[in-house]
Amino acid sequence: MNKNFWKNKKVLITGHTGFKGSWLTLILSSYGAKIYGYALNPISKPNFFDNLNLKKYLIHDFREDILNFKKLKTVIKMIKPQIIIHLAAQSSVLESYKTPKETISVNVVGTANLLEASKTCKSVRAIVIATTDKVYLNLEKKKSFSEKDMLGGHDIYSGSKAATEIIIQSYFKSFFKKNNCNLAAVRSGNCIGGGDWTKDRIVKDCAENFIKNKNLIIRHPKATRPWQHVMEPLFGYLKLTKKLYGNSKYCGSWNFGPRKKNNLKVIEVAKFGKKFLNSKSKIKIKKSNFYESTNLSLNSKKAFKYLKWKTRLSAKLSLELAFEWYKFYADKKSKLKVIDFTFKQIGFYKKILKGKKYEVQKL
Numbered sequence: 001m002n003k004n005f006w007k008n009k010k011v012l013i014t015g016h017t018g019f020k021g022s023w024l025t026l027i028l029s030s031y032g033a034k035i036y037g038y039a040l041n042p043i044s045k046p047n048f049f050d051n052l053n054l055k056k057y058l059i060h061d062f063r064e065d066i067l068n069f070k071k072l073k074t075v076i077k078m079i080k081p082q083i084i085i086h087l088a089a090q091s092s093v094l095e096s097y098k099t100p101k102e103t104i105s106v107n108v109v110g111t112a113n114l115l116e117a118s119k120t121c122k123s124v125r126a127i128v129i130a131t132t133d134k135v136y137l138n139l140e141k142k143k144s145f146s147e148k149d150m151l152g153g154h155d156i157y158s159g160s161k162a163a164t165e166i167i168i169q170s171y172f173k174s175f176f177k178k179n180n181c182n183l184a185a186v187r188s189g190n191c192i193g194g195g196d197w198t199k200d201r202i203v204k205d206c207a208e209n210f211i212k213n214k215n216l217i218i219r220h221p222k223a224t225r226p227w228q229h230v231m232e233p234l235f236g237y238l239k240l241t242k243k244l245y246g247n248s249k250y251c252g253s254w255n256f257g258p259r260k261k262n263n264l265k266v267i268e269v270a271k272f273g274k275k276f277l278n279s280k281s282k283i284k285i286k287k288s289n290f291y292e293s294t295n296l297s298l299n300s301k302k303a304f305k306y307l308k309w310k311t312r313l314s315a316k317l318s319l320e321l322a323f324e325w326y327k328f329y330a331d332k333k334s335k336l337k338v339i340d341f342t343f344k345q346i347g348f349y350k351k352i353l354k355g356k357k358y359e360v361q362k363l
């Protein structure tokens with residue numbers, strides 16, 4: 001990663017108060033970017049953003065709705081960002097069953113608002129928009145999806161993200177191609193890492209319950225997921241952004257998924273967490289009536305070929321980094337602050353990117 005590229009770059013992160021947005025804020029601040037945030041207040045208590053006081057890493061922290069087009073346009077006009085990384089979304093599959101219309105509004109109309117508000121802002125040269133690995137038409141054939149595969153969406157969240165991808169393409173062809181601004185959609189797998197307190201996320205649920213020796217209830221124990229530490233796709237997005245900035249060759253959609261080897265069943269993750277955290281909790285299984293794909297894996301050869309991006313962490317090390325973070329957070333006796341511990345994890349990952357070999361239990 002060329003540090004100088006990011007130094008003083010004006011970057012607008014939407015969804016900066018969320019899980020990925022918080023990590024991205026810290027990573028970009030470590031490269032000296034001028035960061036602006038646009039999002040709603042964090043939902044969960046506790047939350048990464050407020051607990052670690054991430055506001056201090058921002059030039060300005062806008063707490064506004066992506067559906068407020070007028071406000072969004074004014075903010076973009078005022079900041080004149082060079083880069084936008086759009087993470088603001090309703091990000092939960094389960095929640096999308098409960099609030100389908102809201103999910104579609106925030107994810108599809110929210111993205112359209114962002115593109116509409118940016119299309120006449122000449123400072124913006126690259127926009128990277130997070131969709132998901134769930135955008136593909138998944139017929140449960142244990143297939144690894146590549147960027148050329150058909151879009152689909154069994155649940156509302158997946159459908160909203162697939163629709164978002166089509167809107168991105170339409171906006172690009174209709175408006176952005178003529179401007180000097182390039183667009184990309186980025187699809188990652190299920191991300192894990194410290195600081196995620198979003199409801200119904202398995203690693204967070206494991207950490208919270210196992211640390212307190214409470215029993216854990218899981219749904220879809222046999223579902224296989226491509227687990228990846230949140231830093232892996234985020235560093236991939238940054239590699240892509242750098243290329244995208246001024247080069248339309250990099251427009252389009254990009255998979256940033258882990259190796260197939262990183263696929264683990266939900267039950268395996270829970271058992272790993274229980275052992276790692278030395279917990280007395282019991283793991284209980286509760287059947288869920290909602291559909292969630294059982295097999296999902298991404299083919300990320302394109303990212304490797306053009307960006308030299310690949311998964312660096314094994315599933316085990318990714319889980320260790322995540323569980324270690326929650327363990328550290330819960331340990332009130334530690335002298336090191338959680339923010340410093342988080343920067344330590346970022347530093348550790350940067351060393352791995354430079355080719356350092358790691359051992360489990362490294363930190």
Ligand SMILES: NC(=O)c1ccc[n+]([C@@H]2O[C@H](COP(=O)([O-])OP(=O)(O)OC[C@H]3O[C@@H](n4cnc5c(N)ncnc54)[C@H](O)[C@@H]3O)[C@@H](O)[C@H]2O)c1
Binds near residue numbers: 040041042106198
């Ligand atoms: N976390 C994952 O495992 C994962 C995997 C694949 C894709 N993604 C995608 O990456 C992006 C970020 O995910 P995350 O895990 O950080 O999500 P998150 O739920 O932790 O954060 C969502 C962010 O969006 C903001 N937001 C929600 N509704 C908004 C609105 N109406 N107006 C303004 N801001 C709003 C929230 O305030 C928050 O800052 C999302 O697009 C998500 O779908 C996440």
